[in-house]
Amino acid sequence: MKKIKILVLLFAISTAFFYSCSDNNPVENEAITTKSISLRTTLNEIKKATNIAGKTTTEMQDQALCFNFVYPITLSYNNGTQISVANFQGLMEILTNETDNLYIEGIAYPFQVQAEGTVTTINNEREFFAHIQTCGNFLTVNDFLFDFTCYSIIYPISVINANNQTITVNNQAELMRLISTPTGIPDYQLNIVFPITVTQNNLSIVINDLYEFFELNNNCDNDSGCICPENYEPVCVLTTNGVVEYPNACFAECDGYTQNDFVNCNTSCICPTDFNPVCVQTTNGIVQYSNACNAECAGFTSADFVSCGSNPNQNFGQLLGSCFVINYPVQIQSQGALVTINNNSECLQYWYPSQSAYPAFNYPITVTFFGGAFETVTSQAAFQSLVSQHCN
Known part of the structure; x- marks a missing residue:
């Protein structure tokens, strides 16, 4: 039995050697490579485009990617082993057999x-x-870090900057400024010093290398079809899981939020619960806050306050059922989704007066005012204008 095992092992080694060195096969040995983040980015896109995780055979054709390698190319594994790849089929075989412990990380220039x-x-x-x-469709390390909703990095971390210096990044804002344009360096590719730790779904996960980093991000929902600028001008929204920060308004809007959902990102802003309403004019109309503190926490000052209408002490909750009725069902935007509402009680559950004077309706809706006026309401500003007319 021992002799049989040795023979099998020798046969496997001989077969692998013959396969790698033969000029007629797609993979050949060669040398001298440099560790490359861009290579890992490209290989990740190839694996996604060819759905490599679902393949049962390596007999696949080159895909219509942004570009194709001109073969042969020389690559290297994370253990230092170098290999020359003769064609696309050979590359696909290598990628199919990658693992967390053995993966490609270098290329010869x-x-x-x-x-x-x-x-x-x-x-x-x-x-x-x-x-x-x-x-345009390649997701780089920089791109992945603009998705704040998949996981959170535990700081501080170390990165290698554009001057090839190792620096400490203490928080998310510092990291975003480093890779953001126009404040960042446009052609700077983030070079993370691994390992790092992230939290996802209340679990701590150690990411040991770039391969694991891409695997983590591949499991995030990055295919929203929404193209946003990589500039760091953070906005926040309040969800059932707390305040969620987005790098800019575009990313928040891609998740279904509007400016009426935005709250102050400074969670240390604590306000009284008394109702002394103030209003501010925004691009989406007049927004009412329950008091001046909440308005200031949202980034406004007293100079931004405007009249809330003829009767500011009557808010949406007080007027609903006493001045107007809503013709249900309607839909309200909540946490990036549209929720169907069938009655007043459900409607009030999705109204947050400290954030907005009205629920985030998916307009148009129809409203009947006491006195017989039947109105089609197309926006929050139009709703507030109609209330001013009919609810004096």
Whole structure:
């Protein structure tokens, strides 16, 4: 039995050696590589585009990606093993067999890529990153970090900056400023010093390397079809899980929120619960806050306060059922989703007077005012105007 096991092992080693070195096979051995974040980004896009996790065979054709490698290319594993790849099928076999413990992390420069008949020579990592930035569908490390809703990084962390210096990043704002444009360096590719720890669904997860980082982000819902700028101008919304920060308003709106949902990102802003309403004019109409403190926590000052109407002491909850009735069902935006509302009680559950004078209705809705006026309401500003007319 022992001799049989040794023979099997020798046969496997011989087969692997023959397969790797044969000129007729798609994978060949070679040398000299550089660790590349851009390579890992590209390989990740190839794996997603070819649905490699669902493949049962390596007989796959090259996909219509942003660009294709001009073969052969020389790659290296995270354990230092170097390998020359002769064609796309060979690359797919390598990617199919990657694991958390053994994965590709390096490439030999220079190499060439081809797109629409044009061959481009890539001489270094900076040129590689610049090239993948021209691919509108490639998600880079920088892109992933603009999704604040999938996981939270535990700070401080260390990164290597554009000057090749290792620096400490103490919080999310510092990290966003580092990679954000226009305040950041436009061609800077974030180089994280691993391991780092993140929290996801109340669990702490240690991310040991770039391969695990991409695997983590691949499991996030990044395919919203929403294209937002990479500038850090944070906005926050209040959810049942607390205040959620987005890097800018575009990302929040992609999740279904509006400016009426935005709250102050400073969770230390504590206000009294008394109802002394103040109103401010926004691009979405007049927004009412239950008191001046809540308005100031949302970033407004007393100079922004405007008249709430002829009877500011009557809020939406007091007027509903006493001045007007809503013709149900209607829909209200809540936590990025549309909720169908069938009665006044349900409606009031989704009204947050400290954030907005009215629920975040999905307009148009129809409202009947006492006295017989039947109105189609197309926006919050129109609703408030009608209330001023009929609810004096």
